[in-house]
Amino acid sequence: MGKTDRGEHPLIFDDYTVQQVDAQWLQERVKPKRHIGLTPELCILCRACEDVCPWECIYMMSPDIIRDADSASLKTLASQSHAVFIIDDTECTRCAICVERCPTDALWLGRVDG
Template identity: 30%
Template sequence: MNFTARVARGIKSLLVGLGVTGRHLVRPVVTLQYPHQRPDASHWGGPIELVTFPETGTHDCIACNACARICPSDCFAIEGKRPEGAKKMRATKFLIDFSTCSLCGLCVDVCPTDTLQYSRRYEDVAYRRSLTVNDLLAPFPEDPYFTGKLA
């Protein structure tokens, strides 16, 4: 190919590329305008939380430590107590250190009472490392098994 033909072909390729960009200029915006628009997080697997069962109105954690045993990163700190006359234990302390969690979901799979699930939270921020420790019992200030409302 001679020089002129090569130059012509080169310029044409640049113009064709410019045409592609130009067409995109008039297409709908694809960027999510984040604080004003929110992503659909309905399938997002965020930091784990305890499930509230509608029958009891509370979680069903029996402090069996299965999640703590399977956890590759040793995130969990769980303590439990047996309510008076009950067969099963109840969790009295359930902390996860989110700074070491890798969201693998093994704890969710391994839970024998299915009381762990991914939350839909995706915006957690913290200024200090100590704030990354999540207290999963915080949404359950009162345990009906301990106050005698449920047996």
């Protein structure tokens, strides 16, 4: 567990199944054709996005969930990260409350291209 200037990082969940979301599937949904994006370099792991989400669909997960991935880029991400940011897209309504709440502007609302 990493340290911050205030002590230990908060407990990061590790009991989640990761699935890659197909852009075509997102475009066919009735939801707005937008997605929540993250700029990892700006994220301070404060978890305010998790706390404020009315649908409880945002998770900061342990990188261990992707350590055994087939993708080399995912393995690299797992080895370099303190947490993996995950949004359950089946629950997310794109309300963007998390975007507004983020103290470092690490979250943003973008268009789905695919």
